[in-house]
Amino acid sequence: MKTIGDTIKEIRKMKNMKQDEFTLSQPAISSIESSKRNVTVETLNSILADFNLSLREFEFIRNDYQFSKSDEIFFDFTSYKNSIEIAKNREMIDRIGAYVKKYPTNFIPYCIYVISDVYSKISVNDTYDIESPESIYIWQELKKRKKWTHQEIFIMSKLFFVFPLDESLEIVGRIEIEMEKYLNFYKDIHFDLTFFANLGKFYTHKNQLELAKGYLTRALPLSEEYDKVVVENDIYAYLAIIDYLQGNLEAEAEVLDCVQRYYAMRKYPLAKDLESDWNTFFKDKIFS
Structure with a gap:
């Protein structure tokens, strides 16, 4: 992965911008591009605003025009239109499983793998009434958190139905609260x-x-x-x-x-x- 400074320099040249065309001073931009100065969140946001570029696209460019493996798994999963497609895509499930086996502490891919497994069980057994201790573990982990990220909300929205009715109502209520602030985030989903x-x-x-x-x-x-x-x-x-x-x-x-x-x-x-x-x-x- 490229440095933040190298990525800023690359994008600046892509846009035919000069170092003195930013909100920050020319010496500041020069120091950032040469990695002589640390970049705070506030500073990066200022530069991204001048670029008219999202942080998501900045990180995509920084990672040589690729998503991180975790994000790639998440976005690949969300591209499937329904649970039937997911349950039947053995290649995807095996690929995620191999990644999770290699990186067991990466929470989001682990959750996606659990969802895939749940959908497969539902498809095979033709019922929502299945056992998934992994889903219980995920809920116990997320329940303790005061707020959820967009990916965490998405994950629980795909797992609530494996729980008893009373507990699923609790989960759904939490999802609806957390979801409200993300309705304009990744609208294409x-x-x-x-x-x-x-x-x-x-x-x-x-x-x-x-x-x-x-x-x-x-x-x-x-x-x-x-x-x-x-x-x-x-x-x-x-x-x-x-x-x-x-x-x-x-x-x-x-x-x-x-x-x-x-x-x-x-x-x-x-x-x-x-x-x-x-x-x-x-x-x-x-x-x-």
Whole structure:
């Protein structure tokens, strides 16, 4: 990894800037570039403002146009669109597992590996009711912290459903509090949409229908705003499932229509997953 000074010099030349074009003095910039002066957070922020550059991109350039291995694992994971893709990607899971084995104290990759393992277990067993002592360990570690980073919030948003209902409600409440300040951070992940949609599906499976409907109703306008038609279809399917479970048998037609929409979009694994969920868990089961 390049020094901070070398990286500042490289970016300055990229932008055709001179040392006297910064908020800081020319001698100060010269000393920083030659690593003769320590760089404080305040000083670096001033230089980044003059560059009109984010710290994330600065570190990317500093690391020879690569993310750190930990960040690479995190961003690779978030690029997958759903849990089905994650559970089936054995190569990714094995790659993360090898990294965690080599660097067992690196917390974020460890958590991502646990999430991948949880999704695999859910996929194989076709139920949320699985055992994951690793998830319990992660929750115990994060519960002690006064505040969470964006990555930590994301991690718990993918693990809350392996806990008993009462405990999952506690975790969800903490996530919602922590999430509020990060809604404008990494907007491309659309964290709020996927979280609310997953909550709606989870609570439907747990027969907490009004709670599920509340979260799905919050997710629906977000799916339209972000133009996420796949998630939108899932939301409509589960709203119809709730309607059916509450006694409206005609809602079955909407569920099956959502299955067909997945087939029309050529999202065959999602179509089969929704169809399986419907036939296994919900069809002919009226809860109220």
